[in-house]
Amino acid sequence: MAEVGPGDVSSGGGRRLWVYGFASTLAVLVGIAAAVLPESVPPWVRQTMVAGAVVGGVVGATLLERWFTLHDRHQEAADREAHDRLASQQLGVRPPGDEDAPGRLLSPVREGDDQIVRFVGREDVLQQLIDWCVDGHDTGRRSLRVQLVTGSGGVGKTRLAHELQTAMRRKRGWECRNLRAGVEAEAMQVLRRAHREAPVLFVVDYAENRSDGVAELLRQANSDPGAVRVLLLARRGGEWWSDLCQQSDVGAVVGRYDPIELSDRVVPHDADDGHLAEQQRIVDVAVQDFAAFLDRNPVQVTLPDVVPGARMLDLLSIGLIQVLRTEEHPTDVGAPRRTHADVSMHAVFDELLRHEARSWVRSAHEAGIPTDGQTLRILVGAACLLGADSQAEAESLVRRAASLCPPGSRLDPRSAARWLREQYPPGDGFPESSGDPALVGDPGWIGSLHPDRLAEHLVVSVLTAADSTDASRALVSSERRAVLLHGLSESQAIRAMIVLTRAASDPSRSEDRKHASASGFRRPGRTHETDTDRLDPRRGDDVAQLALDLVHGIDARWRTVSAVHEQLPWPDPPSALHEVGHRVAELLVLAINNDRPSAHTYRTAHAQHVLGNWTYTLGRYDDSLRAREEATRLYRRLGRWRAGRYWPNLAQSLDNLGDSFAVLGRYTEALEARREAVRTWQQNAHVDAERFLPDLAKSLHNLGVSYRDLGLPRESLTTHREALAARRHLAARHDRHRASLARSLSSIGRCHTDLSDTDLAHSDFLEALEHWRHLEAETPTRYEPDLALALGDLGNTHGLLDRAEKGLALHQEAHRIWERLTARNPVRFEPGRARSLTDLGSAYATLGRLQSSVRAHDEAIAIYRDLSNRYPNRREQNLAWSLGVSASSLARAGLDELARERFAEALGLYRRRYQGGTQSVQFVTTYRSALDGYATVLERAGKDDAARGLRTEMEPLDQFLTDL
DSSP states (O other), rough: OOOOTTTTOOHHHHHHHHHHHHHHHHHHHHHHHHTSTTTTOOOHHHHHHHHHHHHHHHHHHHHHHHHHHHHHHHHHHHHHHHHHHHHTTTTTTTOOOOOOOOHHHHOOOOSSSSSSSOOOOHHHHHHHHHHHHHHOOOOSOOOOOOOEEEEEEEEESHHHHHHHOOOHHHHHOOOEHHHHHHTTHHHHHHHHHHHHHSOOOEEETTTOOOOOHHHHHHHHHOOSOOOOOOEEEEEEEEEHHHHHHTTTTTTTHTTTTTOEESSSSOOOTTSSSSHHHHHHHHHHHHHHEEEEEEEEHOOEOOOSSSSSSSOHHHHHHHHHHHGGGGSHHOOOOOOOTTEEOOOOOOHHHHOOOOOOHHHHHHHHHTSSSOOOOOOOOOHHHHHHHHSSSHHHHHHHHHHHHTTTOOOOOOOOHHHHHHHHHHOOOOOOOOOOOOOOBBBSSSSSSSSSOHHHHHHHHHHHHHHHHHHOOOTTTTHHHHHHHHHHHHSHHHHHHHHHHHHHHHHOOOSSSOOOOOHHTTTTTOOSSSOOOOTBOOOOBBBBBHHHHHHHHHHOOOHHOOOHHOOOOOOOOOOSSSGHHHHHHHHHHHHHHHHOOOHHOOOOOOOOHHHHHHHHHHHHHTTOOHHHHHHHHHHHHHHHHHHHHHHHHHHHHHHHHHHHHHHHHTTTHHHHHHHHHHHHHHHHHHHHGGGGGGHHHHHHHHHHHHHHHHHHHTTTTHHHHHHHHHHHHHHHHHHHGGGGGGHHHHHHHHHHHHHHTTTTTTHHHHHHHHHHHHHHHHHHHHHHTTTTTHHHHHHHHHHHHHHHHHHHHHHHHHHHHHHHHHHHHHHOOOHHHHHHHHHHHHHHHHHHHHHTOOHHHHHHHHHHHHHHHHHHHOOOHHHHHOOOOOHHHHHHHHTTTOOHHHHHHHHHHHHHHHHHHHHHTTTHHHHHHHHHHHHHHHHHHHTTTHHHHHHHHHHHHHHHHHHHHHHH
């Protein structure tokens, strides 16, 4: 509404003057008429007319003004309601327009409820979410539920959420909103102004990057009198989710439902058996639907092989590319062209970007800005990487990118910024013709290329200069990174870190060094670029180098560095990001401010805690220990000042400290730290027993491990049983605790093995394996390492129970899993693979398959030898064990000479570790076994004196095992 100036009259006041003026005029006119009436008219008639005119004018004017007032009030209320409804709708953002750019065709959500490609393969999950919404729903009754859905980029989370919204809106009349970043705190209030009693479904995408906003939304929703459902979408769970589950006011609500993890593999109900058939069916559906939508000639696409790790977006992209190619290779209607699809997702995304670029050129020509492809590619890539929250920021972004464009490309900042906004609008939210809002997209002044993985692919391609010649690629890439990754604002640094960490974590990026070498790229193990050092956009490690460059350009300010650190995945970060996380942690240490002594101490403690965690992931265990000792010291000081606030930090720090001592073989100190951690949890967990019970159970479990490391299996068994009881209680209430339950069972089984209770150990391992198989079926690939360990444990007990064939089958299954895992992440999973090879070699030897046994043992020893060179304190005893097992197998086969060599090397390692304090039952048992086996071999060779010396060395070990 326009402001009223000094000389203006408001609409209400003006109308009132008009009404009363009309009434006065009417009265005057009637009075004049009465005065000019003939004298024959009686005076009382004249008087009655004048009086009636005056009274009628006044009463009529009053009634008319009253009618206008009531009308204005109704109109004002209607306008206010419309404004509130529009504000409610503007909690979300608008999707890109329906144009021919393939990124928009692949968008998981488009205007309207009808999408281009049919919804396939997730029908059971959709029904599960519908039931989650409606079960127990009672109109007008308070009800809050929270559900987390996780899955890698392109797996179909957003489309699933849209189908849920469509079902709830169309069939059940729910109000559904996709909340854009920044509106979480006001969402509940704004929506209730327009829809006071309607049941509500909120969808929050990328929840892992919006944890503070989600927490505030849930606090408000928890006090809402109606029915509210909050669906959180995230690429991962992790620490942000654990913290949310532990919120004192909404933690119980958040943790009520187990997260749903969408697997990469999608299984349509009407597909034939087999992975290839499932993928082929999805591609067929995509081709049919895209061809119909684009009015293209039909095409038959054949997948030559399974697309490794393909997600829904990958398969839809493959189908779309084949349909788009029909424009270039037209065929007669009714004669479908047959074609074989390209299964390289990097090649598919490159082709999609070439199609997208056509749209850039056309619209750039209309906007009057340079139309050369490289300029537009850099401009859009910069927008996807950094974004802009205002026109001024968008123009500044253009000026930043302009320095990278080819000579002669004169970009007008205002025109180019407006072009970006028109090409990728932010979508402020608006009502559709149906009256329901379409609320997806990006906040800010400009949007981004969709889908997100295509935007990430473009950003990585631009920063690695994949569009440049081999000779200039390193130099061009260095220039682009210097311009686009340095001198950023806080919001730009956060957004860039989100984009780059997602790209580096994308499973489609190979970890295979041979593949990188064959492709003509070199992984840069350097600090300065050379002509031959080129970043490969297909490798996660090389993409992580981009994130590392970003970190190097961040100002060491606490708020900025902390915000950037929050974007890194934790726990279990991809190995490609370990160095990035470590560098951010170092910046945290540098960025501590000294505003207040208390803040300084807490921030220093937190920074050291973070530094210790990331240094640990790099295998720098001594450095990690120093940081964790400092963090623990500072948390102790804070605990003396305010114990009620800082005791959880101290307990967690003590648990981490115990891990560092244990990995360095300092088992006594690890035991002391873990004992204190358990006491801290036990003394304080009563303030919120349900919230802290998982932490207490974990701490008890770690304490049990320390007892076993020190050769105290009975104490270990007692402690593990206490942890098991807590985890059984938790698992009975929440299935997400089932993995912890399985780990406790495995640990108890190992204690029973130490105590020679093989039958009990077999029972424990069998139950643990049942849990892991259930979890693996529910969330494929997530628990593969645990499943492989459980298979190995059970396989070993089968060997002890003279069930060699069954044991071999379990070891073979475990080995296949470790092979897959190692191909994805060698650094993390090589130790598991070496363990499985050692077990496999022993199983082969038991069955008399000597050649297979020797091959497996040789490979295991080679892996352990390399690991022990890098991490002697942690891996020497693994190498000793593998050498001893191999030597025993060789001795049984009569290959005494080679057996003696391996026994001798193994005993040298055993003696060093034993003298250093290593004395777990498993270690002492294998040490004794090696002594006994070597003595037997020497006795067969007639070297009785040497054999007697070894048997004398066995005596204290025998006494140790007897005293258990």
